[in-house]
Structures are given as structure tokens and as C-alpha cells.
Amino acid sequence: MGFRLMRKGMLCLLVSLVGAMSVPMTASADTLWAIGDSTAVGWDGHKIVTAPYPLVAADKLHVTAHNEYSVSGAMISGHSTYQRDFSATTQLISKDKAFKKANLVLIGLGINDYLHSDNALPVVIGTLQNNVRQLKALAPKAKFYALMPQGTWEDGDTLNTIRLGGYSYLQEKQALLLAYQQLGVKPINARVVNNFNYHKELGDHTTHPTQTAYYKIGEAVAKQIAGDGYTAKTYTGWRDKRYYIADKLANGLQTTVAGYRYFDDGVALRSRWLKRNGKTYYLAKNGAPAQGNILIDHKVYAISTTSNGSNQLTNTFASRGLVKDAYVMVKDATGRKVGWRWIKAGRPYTGKKTVNYKVYTYKNGIRQAATAGLPIK
CATH class of the missing domain: 3.40.50.1110 (SGNH hydrolase)
Structure with missing residues (x-):
């Protein structure tokens, strides 16, 4: 920040304060x-x-x-x-x-x-x-x-x-x-x-x-x-990439116009696991608590609401752990659908499975064909 003296005793030096100044911990509409x-x-x-x-x-x-x-x-x-x-x-x-x-x-x-x-x-x-x-x-x-x-x-x-x-x-x-x-x-x-x-x-x-x-x-x-x-x-x-609630930096699991987000001093936590009140959550890339069968670090986790469908913040979107042995729709960490996959112990299954009296082959979780050679629709 440069300045030069204009004249002796002048009301200060030629210095301008550049950029809008804002209070870091609060943000008002005014x-x-x-x-x-x-x-x-x-x-x-x-x-x-x-x-x-x-x-x-x-x-x-x-x-x-x-x-x-x-x-x-x-x-x-x-x-x-x-x-x-x-x-x-x-x-x-x-x-x-x-x-x-x-x-x-x-x-x-x-x-x-x-x-x-x-x-x-x-x-x-x-x-x-x-x-x-x-x-x-x-x-x-x-x-x-x-x-x-x-x-x-x-x-x-x-x-x-x-x-x-x-x-x-x-x-x-x-x-x-x-x-x-x-x-x-x-x-x-x-x-x-x-x-x-x-x-x-x-x-x-x-x-x-x-x-x-x-x-x-x-x-x-x-x-x-x-x-x-x-x-x-x-x-x-939102203001300057931080979220405020009634002028204060948001903390914890909060409801926003985009849905649930978990905040730490106004910053939305993303792409990470979170434990809260005995529940385990995964926060997607956009900051939203993930739902569904989510592929995270090469493993598929079953993440859903509680059995009674409760929408309480303390219970929403709790992780149930790895998908054990099932044919499920898999999403990536952003929530985008990857496709139907057979998952076993959390990983895409490669091998054979009997489904409805037919034997199918799976490669990286993707169903290939029945043993009889008929195409799978």
C-alpha cells in the first residue's frame, strides 16, 4: 500500500483503503x-x-x-x-x-x-x-x-x-x-x-x-x-463462501434453501465422513448428506434415513455400513447415478450368481449374461 507525503501537516498521507471491508464473524443484510x-x-x-x-x-x-x-x-x-x-x-x-x-x-x-x-x-x-x-x-x-x-x-x-x-x-x-x-x-x-x-x-x-x-x-x-x-x-x-444464519456464522447440521448442510464456522464440510450424536454421515461433494448406495473410496455404503423415516436432524441420513450382498443402484459421491451393480462386502462383485433360478455372470458388479447365453434385458 503506497503513499507519499503531500505537504507538512496535511491531514494524513495519500493512502486509500482498497476493497470493501466486512466484519468476519457477522454478515447483515444491511x-x-x-x-x-x-x-x-x-x-x-x-x-x-x-x-x-x-x-x-x-x-x-x-x-x-x-x-x-x-x-x-x-x-x-x-x-x-x-x-x-x-x-x-x-x-x-x-x-x-x-x-x-x-x-x-x-x-x-x-x-x-x-x-x-x-x-x-x-x-x-x-x-x-x-x-x-x-x-x-x-x-x-x-x-x-x-x-x-x-x-x-x-x-x-x-x-x-x-x-x-x-x-x-x-x-x-x-x-x-x-x-x-x-x-x-x-x-x-x-x-x-x-x-x-x-x-x-x-x-x-x-x-x-x-x-x-x-x-x-x-x-x-x-x-x-x-x-x-x-x-x-x-x-x-451465503456471503464470501460462508453461510450465515441470522447474522452469525452457521455451525452444525442446518437447513438451507439447497437442503441439509453441515457447517464449521460457516464453511460447508464436503466429501468426508462425519459422526454426530452416535450416527455416521457422509457429506457429498456438494456438502449435502448422502443418501442411497454410495461409492466412496472404491466401496459401496448403504446410507439412508432411519427405519421410521424420521427427518430429525440428529437422525437424518445415517450410514448403515457396507452393502453386504445385493444388487443395488449405485451413486457416486456427488449423487450421480453410476448404475445397477451387484455389491458384495461393499465392493463390486465379479463372479457368478443365481438369480430366479438362472445363473448370471457379473464383472465389476455389472451383470453380463445368463448361463444359457440369453441376453439380459
Whole structure:
């Protein structure tokens, strides 16, 4: 992950977090999309932390996080010589078909405009309004939230310092607050970093939080979104090759839309024997418990339901052992029919058998012809 320093004191390095981030042990039907700067990426002044605040918030809310549109150095309005602005991000998002299904959108921009943009405050606010309206049109069912800029301590207490754009941090924050309220975007104040603890909570002691502080910010974001009445819809189904039931990784024998499957932390076990509650099962190549006379490792096993036809999970598809001496329809481990075979002691029989007063010859379980030479139909 490469980066280069844009300018001294810049709100982080040019690092983008690539790829959708998701919570490993849970998967919700709902998604949270973050659009932010280096604090959303998780830069602590020295490195990118493991859990930036969007991922922490998503975990607490039990939703899947999308943080790929958070970019270090991001601004709302950009700079005359540094165009990493909200409009460019919105254009990228407009091409992402998944965004239209977003449930939560969290905007975390503004501090870089105050620190480094030469655009006046009306330009910043106008750009914000245009882009939020576009995003709302792209994801009409989403709830929009905005994490208010926490401030910066580059020169100690700088709340009233006028910078390049001709406005102070407090003036920007008040203008952002009013704009968000008019746009129907609910502002969130994390209130984690302040004049008394910034040296401890900020990794570079000026702008970028530590991992501990990011965790607190994420918790605060989740708490305020939950307090707004939001509850994630539970998710059941496949995601990233794992199966979830009500947001949790599936374990044990479970019913899916494809039938029974046996899971270990969401992974369907396949092509293997399994013992459970005194019963023995064989899980086919597709993960389904096998039924019938199954050819496994050159032996044919009789696998069926219990004698009373019970469909209880603890009894279904128990193995009865090797086929002893019978003419049966054999399937392979995938469930595909191999054909009728005479099986003895689990193996295809080669030799002669008397059936209905006729002597037949079998080769690898396949019936050849009667002794009288008549063809077998």
C-alpha cells in the first residue's frame, strides 16, 4: 500500500483503503458506506490501524462496512492545486451499482478543507450540498449521517484560527451543521478528543486518533445511529463462501434453501465422513448428506434415513455400513447415478450368481449374461 507525503501537516498521507471491508464473524443484510478522509481510513499519524471508526461502528451495528471510498487527504471542495474533492468521489460512487442498496451512509469530511483548502466557506458548503443531494438520489432508501470534524491541535487550541479559506474551524463546523440539518443528514458529535486529552488520544498529538480513540469514535457513532431508531435486518445466506444464519456464522447440521448442510464456522464440510450424536454421515461433494448406495473410496455404503423415516436432524441420513450382498443402484459421491451393480462386502462383485433360478455372470458388479447365453434385458 503506497503513499507519499503531500505537504507538512496535511491531514494524513495519500493512502486509500482498497476493497470493501466486512466484519468476519457477522454478515447483515444491511450495509454502512463511509465517505471520509484519513481518519476514516484509520491513519494514526504513523500507520493505518486495524479498526478505523467506520469498521468499529459497523461491527457494533451488526452491518457490513464499505470503506473503499474513504481516502486520505480527501476534502469537500478540494484545492486549486490538489483536487481530491467530494465531487470526484461521488462520480466514482455513481458507477457502483451496490451503493443504491445502501442502508446507512456516513460522511466524515471537512477538516482538510479547513486546514488546506483555499476555497471560501460558501464554496465548501455549496459543494457539500450538491454531492449529498446526488448521493441521496443514488441511494433513496439510505439514512444519511455525518460525523462532525473533531478539530485539530496543530498549534494548540486552534478553534478560532483563520486559515487559507478565510474561516475558522468553529465557523466551518457551524456552517456544516446547518447544511446537514437542511439536507436531512443527521450530524454526529463523537466528543472523544478535546483540549484536555488530545495529546493522549491523538497518535500524532495534532489530528489523527490512536486505535483506542478510533474505537471510542466508532462506538459513539454506532450508539447515536442506534439511538436514532436504527436496527439492522438479520441476514441468512451465503456471503464470501460462508453461510450465515441470522447474522452469525452457521455451525452444525442446518437447513438451507439447497437442503441439509453441515457447517464449521460457516464453511460447508464436503466429501468426508462425519459422526454426530452416535450416527455416521457422509457429506457429498456438494456438502449435502448422502443418501442411497454410495461409492466412496472404491466401496459401496448403504446410507439412508432411519427405519421410521424420521427427518430429525440428529437422525437424518445415517450410514448403515457396507452393502453386504445385493444388487443395488449405485451413486457416486456427488449423487450421480453410476448404475445397477451387484455389491458384495461393499465392493463390486465379479463372479457368478443365481438369480430366479438362472445363473448370471457379473464383472465389476455389472451383470453380463445368463448361463444359457440369453441376453439380459
